[in-house]
Amino acid sequence: MSKTSLYDLLLYSAARNNILAITSTCNVRCIFCSHRQNPPGIDSRNLPPVSPGQVDEMLDYIDPSFPLVIGESVTRIMEGEPFTHPDIKEILSRIRRRFPETVIKITTNGNLLDPDNIIFLSSLGGMVVNLSLNSASERNRKVLMNDSRAAVAVRAPGLLREYGLEYHGSIVAMPHITGWEDIAETVRLFDRQGARTVRIFMPGYTRFAPEGLPVPGFLPGELAGFVENIKCEVKIPVIAEPPNLSDLAARLAGVVGPSPAGKAGLKTGDEIIFVNGLPVLSRVDAFKRVLKAVNPELNILRDGEELSVRLVKGKDQTSGLVMDCDLEPDTLERIRRAVRRNRSGRALALSSEFGFPVLRAGLQKFLPGEKITVIPVKNRYFGGSIGCAGLLTVEDMSRAVGLAENSPDLVILPAIAFDHRGRDITGRNYMEAVGEYSLAVETI
Template sequence: MKIKKDLPGFNRGGSKTSFQAEDSIFFQEWVASGQPQEQIPISAVCNARCLFCSNRMNPFPIKQNIFRDIEDVKLQLSLGSANFAGEIHMSDSLPGRISEGEAFLHPQFFEILALVREKYLANILHFTTNASMLDEPLVQKLAQFRPLEINISLHSTQPKLWARIFQRTEKPAKIALSSLSLLKKYHIDFTGTIVTLPMICGWDDIEKTFGFLADNGARSILLWWPGFSKKTPEGMKKEIECSWDEFQAFVKRMQNKFPKVPIVPQPNLSETLGLPIKRIMKFTLLGNLKTFGGAFLKVLWLASEAAYPDISRMVEQAAKSVSNEHHVFPVKNISYGGNIKVSGLLMVSDFLSAGKKALEIWPDTDLVLIPGMAFDAFFRDLQKTPAIKIPEILGRTAWLIFDNGAFHQIRGRGFVKPENDVKTTFEKILKFFDQSIQEEKFDAVSSIVASFPIPTSEGLLKKIEFRNFLKQAKPRFPSNTCFEKRILEKLDNNRILCMEDWHGKDTSTPFSRWLFFKKIGDNWKMEMLFFGQENGENESP
């Protein structure tokens, strides 16, 4: 939705009496990112025009030159948990449809900062900046809101080169270079970011910049390989282009020269080394309607160009231990072009283009696996094209796969043969329960309790009280009798109710037993236990 122009100050942080969250691009994107508590961006306004800035190289327009409304910030803060202990990032913008700006430019910056600190008393507040505003008055005032961590984007220590890269004058360059000593003076932690531009600065100057950050106490340093797209002008491309091999060699050289400084090279072209391939393959052995809930026979993995070498190697190795076929195909980023290779910037159109080519090679493919990191919480790419278009157009079942090995079936619902039949599982649990009571192994029964105190027909019972409760109940379940009727009801995906009718001492008068089970991890645990009265009047659970 468009931002309403009749709301005074909306774009520049002015106050007003009403606010509508659906009009805020910041709130919309926060929701689309899955409502991450650590993300509270407040500015899409920047005071520089970096040569390498991706904002001008995107194949689609992104929102720029707006500040976040303070009422919008209040709304997000009200939805967050005060128990959240992680860092709060106030400059980053995910999933990537808003320009990342200078938070310090916001006209209500310190008012917002006070609101955030009121909610998150001890969390580290994180900002990314070109440091051109970090003079002593600002740094001194910032220090009142510690703990803070400032990420300084610094690509050369020479004011002339700094000004060229940021397309500004040398005056703000001197402020930026002086800021590191000020941060140290006021006990504010900082990290550094360097975009390696050897065609402009030369590797020697880049190394001096790295040393400058390290010597001044940078807690870590990000080294960015400069990216460019098909929209980057040819002249600018020649200025920012950097050999990948030279970049890697520089990273290794800095790691050897500054062993105590953590170095984070970006982008991460080994993004999938931790992907649990075998776990995902196991899932592909179930759920195919065409094989009556059995395996998908031929599986196609679509991988970014960055991930393709590692994915291919790992899939080839793991496929030896499964019965179905697995193939990997690289997805070229046609949308961005240039040297963009990572999964997070792929579009639905890129997956469709690669998928169609792959299906010409393996036409019998019945399952396509797609990296989930290319999509937001609503399973849309950066252009808001939904992932469902992929199975619709390719005519195949498609899953989004995630770093933890989980998957999401985009369309339809497969018929899955359950690995463990629910009825069989609970028959074993209940048999164990009854045998343990008969043998007076009450601690064994306690081991399947979800937590104490446990709700029972005698009220909330602690562990010792629960033992006595079971001991008193033992005569009601003699070893030579069995339940008369048992019904299992699924309350939700994680809760099962077992209702039983038993004969008591007077066989003409049955009584009931209700057991509530809750799934915790991979195990079912007893959540509540209620016994009915032998006179037939059941207690209300």
């Protein structure tokens, strides 16, 4: 890829997702790293450290009313460790001067979060740190991440708390290597040291994983069970990723203690059914409507009893609600419009394996009169445990269309699998998924 095309992708990432990609450099070598399992021909981009001047240009595309994100990627750019960037302090200072009120979220493995860097972050204000600790044990962190600075990372939660920085923890669950107790102790460390939430990820493995790489033998159900048990021990919300959802009930996965939701007495397991008198459609719908509202009134179900609760908060102020991500109601409306636009009588919607249960639930609940069949697409290209929509390929989707029981007249594909040019991660255009079948196609 040319330097011009890569720079265009940086600007697209900033404009579309409010993500500032600054480097692909990483200073650890995680055994669960997805980039190490990519086959030849995958359209992923390695980004050298960008210059502060380039950052200034990228900031022209940022929406300061939303959090600015560093260290995450939803494009084909491989994310690296932000603190390896030689100009990280200058970059963060320029962002803060440009956007004095914007929340800056930065994801880090923590091994460069020494006192000097943490004091600097604290001085900027409005910083939120996502700490990928993975293990509270220096020994296990070295095993999992080949981290020569594991001691710095393990001390980071205490320093973040000491200097008053808001932070969230994350763990990639590898119990077949570290044991479940190590994961539990890492959650307890986050709890003791004031993390707002903890996310525990099921590791993803492809059929291209290096020979001899330990592959976990547990399923999402085991992870969900562990999370339910550890929630009883700690005060902070603990979330499983993927959440293994099968419905759209707006149940709370947790509540951040010092927050409007915490002060209002909301609890894990409460189900929001109305926001300001209007019924909610999904977890995502409830979360966003509460976020946008001023002092919203919530009707909730708790142990079969309906209660009314008012949250004291401003517009766009964080509510403290922690909810799993299910389905954006607008997705269903866009599907409905696509069906009508194409005058379809036999629409086929393709979904990831992880997303299939909630998409099916949404179609059954809100579009019962439409003739839409939804099927999960198995990721055969990557194989292994990969079940997300973003890594589906045209080859996977084309196979699914060919195996569909009812001959569709419209095929709806998950747009997240394609870049801004309409190409999947192997470089094939989405139209090729239905090319041999001569069908109408839309991406949503």
